[in-house]
Amino acid sequence: MSLLTTQNLGRSFGPVDIFGGISISIPHNARIAIVGSNGVGKTTLLRILAGEDEPTEGSVFRSRGLRVGYLPQEAVRMTEGTLWDSCLVAFEELIDLADELRQLEIQMQDPTCDPEILTRYGRLQHQFDLKGGYTYSNRIQQTLTGLGFDESDYQRPLQQLSGGQRTRARLARILLEDPDILFLDEPSNHLDINAVEWLEAYLRDWNGAVVIVSHDRYFLDQTARVIWEMTPALEVYRGNYTAYLHQREERYTRRLAEYEAQTEFIEKQEDYIRKNLGTQNNNQARGRQRRLERLLEDSRLTAPKSHTRPMHLRLKTIGRSGDLVLRTYDLQVGYEDEGRPLFTSPDLILERGECVALIGPNGAGKTTFLKTILGQIPAYSGSTLLGASLKVGYFAQAHEDLDPTNDLIQEINTVAPNMLPAEVRNYLARYGFQGDQVFDRVATLSGGERGRLALAKLALSDANMLLLDEPTNHLDLPTQEVLQDVLAHYPGTILLVSHDRYLIDALATQIWELLPTEERLRDFKGSYSEYKEFLNNRNKPEALPIITVADKSNPEDEKPIRKGLSRNQRQQLQKKIAVVEAKVHSAETEKAVWEAQLASPPADPRKLQKITDAYQAVSLRLEELLVEWEGLAETLHADDAFSQP
Secondary structure, three states: OOOEEEEEEEEEEOOEEEEEEEOOEEOOOOEEEEEOOOOOOHHHHHHHHHOOOOOOEEEEEEOOOOOEEEEOOOOOOOOOOEHHHHHHHHHHHHHHHHHHHHHHHHHHOOOOOOHHHHHHHHHHHHHHHHOOOOOHHHHHHHHHHHOOOOHHHOOOEHHHOOHHHHHHHHHHHHHHHOOOEEEEEOOOOOOOHHHHHHHHHHHHHOOOEEEEEOOOHHHHHHHOOEEEEEOOOEEEEEOOHHHHHHHHHHHHHHHHHHHHHHHHHHHHHHHHHHHHOOOOOHHHHHHHHHHHHHHHHHOOOOOOOOOOOOOOOOOOOOOOOOOEEEEEEEEEEOOHHHOOOOEEOOOOEEEOOOEEEEEOOOOOOHHHHHHHHHOOOOOOEEEEEEOOOOOEEEEOOOOOOOOOOOEHHHHHHOOOOOOOHHHHHHHHHOOOOOHHHHHOEHHHOOHHHHHHHHHHHHHOOOOOEEEEEOOOOOOOHHHHHHHHHHHHOOOOEEEEEOOOHHHHHHHOOEEEEEEOOOOEEEEEEOOHHHHHHHHHHHHOOOOOOEEEEEEOOEEEEEEEEEOOOOHHHHHHHHHHHHHHHHHHHHHHHHHHHHHHHHHOOOOOHHHHHHHHHHHHHHHHHHHHHHHHHHHHHHHHHHHHHHHOO
8 A cells, every 4th residue: 555645636836837647656665756857846746745735736645644754955944942852852752751651660669559550660661662762862863973963063052053954953853753754855955975875874774755856866876766757747767866867768769769650650641641532542542541530639649858958068178288287295275374284185196188076074175175276275285286288167166256246148248258148148048048037137046047157157268177166056957967968078177076976976087085084185096986885895894814724633634714813913903902991991980970870860850861861872882892892802812822832
């Protein structure tokens, strides 16, 4: 049985029909992505499915007791309280249950208490345990950490959070509420790569259904198993985003062939009828005419619509740069008045025709690095060298090179002053700006429109090196596909700052990752997929070496046995044991502190709950540390036995 179905769903705003005739079904454990151009109605459909809006026609049928979680795209208003308080709302039932258990505990201290109280206490405690009463604090911590919050954020008032942080806080609470269906509108907008990867892993393991609207193609590849394309009619594709692209092209090719074959058939029939009416073959011509009329009435195919390019971007270069485009020497990036650099870079080399992707969390210094390369701010120390014959084109993330007081024609004239108004209008039409829209002020444009205008200006620069700071931000999927295709065929050199892993994986020949906790930049030669594989292999535990040890009584009888540790491996193992022993001691001390507080519990039930949660968490951590210590100690003991003569 499906969780939700619709029948002939439609929505209009006044005389404008957004979409209509949509009949869909959402089964258990669904992973559905809704894609399509901006303005086609994706968010409107998602709001109707989530119960946040009503259709103007058709019906929505939800299963009884369906629990829905909805994350809107825009910044959300949050109630008063702290970030932690907002997450506790998801566990109000458990908190009430804990309060009832504490009341029963007080009654149980009376020697004459009713035995029914003991029975009820046991039943409620079992229920409390099954619902995660002893672990929900850990769940909150894991979710907030996964979504990019620090522990210092937990007690911050919600009113002090930025719009993006409030959206992440809302997402955290929705995930903790564990609904039957999640409706997520651009969930990755305010997340860095690490947080998005955490969310991908969370959704892969989650048992509920998910319906997603997103412009993050890599995210859709990792999470979606079905694609709904809105045109504004809705067409279903099986598989993730990459599979959808292949199927879409195959369907268009097949439908075009069917349409052309039918058109050729119709033309031949019409030609036969025209030539043979009124001749000795008149009866055959009349029969063909009747059959053709039925075909045209019942089975006439329409020409399939190709996925038209939302903009006709063309990037060309004037002149070829030198083979060496960029080189750094002992570079440290930062501001001198801060007294310390943001990060230290290895000596980097970028050659003509390469594409390097600069990645890292928000605030790590990516834009600062670009401005250092451009010479807009000085290096903290060291130096950068740009190659010969370079003409650099810069796409700014915040589009600060756009003048909000200009109209679109004036803005193009800032880089192409000799273009006539008619030429500018024709040029802007290639980027999706039609009619009188060319007289709109830049200040009135949407984020996606500003991005297209900035690309239109960039294309006029004829640069042979592009510095692109988040070029796909606010662009819809069709426009992202165009940009990716154009950049893939660009003959110059690209330095790309982006969270768009799909674009990075398609273009990058080098990966430069900023590691703010280590205050350094790591460089890797290869694609993003190769870089992820490198990181995964590096994080795998190192296997103990294997050699053969001979039985001295029979040299031919040899069996594979674990080799003794080298001197360096033994030293590293001893260091690990010392570190774990220190952690065990610290955990035991912390556990003793919480035990002392539980021996004289506070009267405030919420304070008592926090102490209980902390005690449970440190007890679990201590058990894990002891297991780790035992494994390391056994390895050392086995090596000692092996080393005995």
